[in-house]
Amino acid sequence: MPTMLDVTGLGHTYAGANGHTAVSDLSFRVEAGELTCIVGPSGCGKSTLLRAIAHLLEPTTGEVRLHGDLVTSVPEDLAVVFQDYGRSLFPWMTVRGNVEFPLRARGLSRTERRERATETLASVGLDASATKYPWQLSGGMQQRVAIARALACRPALLLMDEPFASVDAQTRFELEDLLLRVRREQDTTVLLVTHDIDESVYLGDRILVLSTSPASIVAELPVDLGRERDQISTRESETFVHLRGEVARLLRQPIPAAEAPADAGEPRTRRPRWWRWGRGSTEIPPAAEQRSDAPPAEDVTAASGSDAPEESTADSTAEPETSEDSATTRAAESPVADEPISEEAASEEAGPEDSASERAAAEEPEPADASATEQASEDGSTSETAPAVAPPGESKRARRRRQAQETARAAEAEQPESTPEASTEDTGKSEGTARRA
Ligand SMILES: Nc1ncnc2c1ncn2[C@@H]1O[C@H](COP(=O)(O)OP(=O)(O)OP(=O)(O)O)[C@@H](O)[C@H]1O
Incomplete structure (x- = not known):
């Protein structure tokens, strides 16, 4: 041939x-x-x-x-x-x-x-x-x-x-x-x-x-x-x-360390530092600051990629992959793109809805009584409907989910007390259920 x-x-x-x-x-x-x-x-x-x-x-x-x-x-x-x-x-x-x-x-x-x-x-x-x-x-x-x-x-x-x-x-x-x-x-x-x-x-x-x-x-x-x-x-x-x-x-077959190139195995989705800079944050996440075994700021930033080593430190500081993240990754993998794609371009790919909601979440203020609530939480005295403080290193998606849950709980708490009849009926039903079980 x-x-x-x-x-x-x-x-x-x-x-x-x-x-x-x-x-x-x-x-x-x-x-x-x-x-x-x-x-x-x-x-x-x-x-x-x-x-x-x-x-x-x-x-x-x-x-x-x-x-x-x-x-x-x-x-x-x-x-x-x-x-x-x-x-x-x-x-x-x-x-x-x-x-x-x-x-x-x-x-x-x-x-x-x-x-x-x-x-x-x-x-x-x-x-x-x-x-x-x-x-x-x-x-x-x-x-x-x-x-x-x-x-x-x-x-x-x-x-x-x-x-x-x-x-x-x-x-x-x-x-x-x-x-x-x-x-x-x-x-x-x-x-x-x-x-x-x-x-x-x-x-x-x-x-x-x-x-x-x-x-x-x-x-x-x-x-x-x-x-x-x-x-x-x-x-x-x-x-x-x-x-x-x-x-x-x-x-x-393992490659002997002596033969392995210095840059081998670099995760392809590891985000360059501009990724986080582009989001306007160069700060060390609070959780990492508080931990004695936390890596220095640059390592924490680099470890925020989805392919970062799965250590407990990375877990508490890394943000989960969002559609915007994967869009950035995908865009950077484009066959003709040797250079990093700008965040604007990545946001475009992620879709207006995604980027708008991400922006809205980023602009939301933290609860004013954060430290008090955190203390209460540590004491074990936080009530179920009390506004919880954002856990250190919490992702935007997790924060949105938590805030939705808080709103739902607050709405539940505002509902009028149930009438005695309703309570009896409820009790009866649950007793009935228990009996059947
Ligand atoms: N545009 C780029 N700029 C810099 N490095 C890149 C770029 N594209 C790929 N790389 C790097 O080159 C190496 C090889 O990437 P490549 O995509 O060719 O691997 P692959 O074997 O096809 O990966 P996979 O099997 O995961 O698809 C990886 O370390 C990757 O991080």
Whole structure:
């Protein structure tokens, strides 16, 4: 088979103060018609590798060749399918419109576009949904649209970055089989990144196992399962079971500390310091101030990410992930974003409702009698309806929930005393209930 993809000495170091090297000196080939799976620990650089191959990121070192041609910009005969179909489809376009969209840029006439879209949608079982909008489809159907859009371009190489990670297990099996069928029918060359060891064995002709960050290849395993695969019998076969064990062992191998890069394993969602500065707070949370084992201010700030180590100190000071948080994280992971996204942009993505309510919560004053209530609480003398002080390090979401509960309790307390009849009736009912029990 001729070589479709030739990656030589590929490396990528992200720009910025820390200059994180995500991929280092990586070399491998993918032959035409082959389906190669890439597995590796979380954060090792799999997505960075795919983006560098597609030239969505400029490689820092090395080169990529697609059927012999040096890749210097995003190649026309290459398509990428990302995990998050919700973000990759245009919600204002019909299914057919989404599939036809990239064909316009490739200069196909209206009739050709229509024919190609109809044919590709039929091949992924969506011919009946051509005039629907993405938001009218299930998650699995939306991912089919994303796959159809990529296939409609008849790419020489299809790159897939955890394409089935966002769907349920049953849909995942269906989409895996769809990929195998389409690949057989169209002889597409596929390079697929997955977290799922079983998926890599089920789909791949070959598996590349990557090391922790910066990614390098630790093993290359041929998958001797033939082209015809079945979700039940293949997964039960001896070869399958042996291979999945082999991949799992390779992924588990601890890296000796001496070999581990200094910046390896840095959590991707760890928030930079500007994240908290952007919220107008550089203060040490009170709980951390009071604790003798609390880390210094900078550590507390850094540990506020959702991926921060789960220690009791972090628990008491870290804010839970809000939609705004995840929007920030997601935005920072954008394929074209090496630089942090501004908070305004992240708020926009989080939606006006979210950011408005977050702002409102931030502007709410603390209870005036906070210290008195805190003292009462310590004494055990706080009544159930007394306004409670905000616990140190309490998140905005938790505060909103607590305040709603307080309001409800206050409303209950203001209700008129129940009449003697009502009390008797109540008592009778509860006695009846107790008796039945
Ligand atoms: N835009 C960026 N700027 C700086 N560092 C980044 C950026 N994107 C990713 N990284 C870092 O590069 C490393 C590799 O990230 P990448 O997303 O490629 O890993 P991955 O193997 O795909 O992760 P996962 O399996 O969790 O999806 C991580 O340490 C990550 O924090």
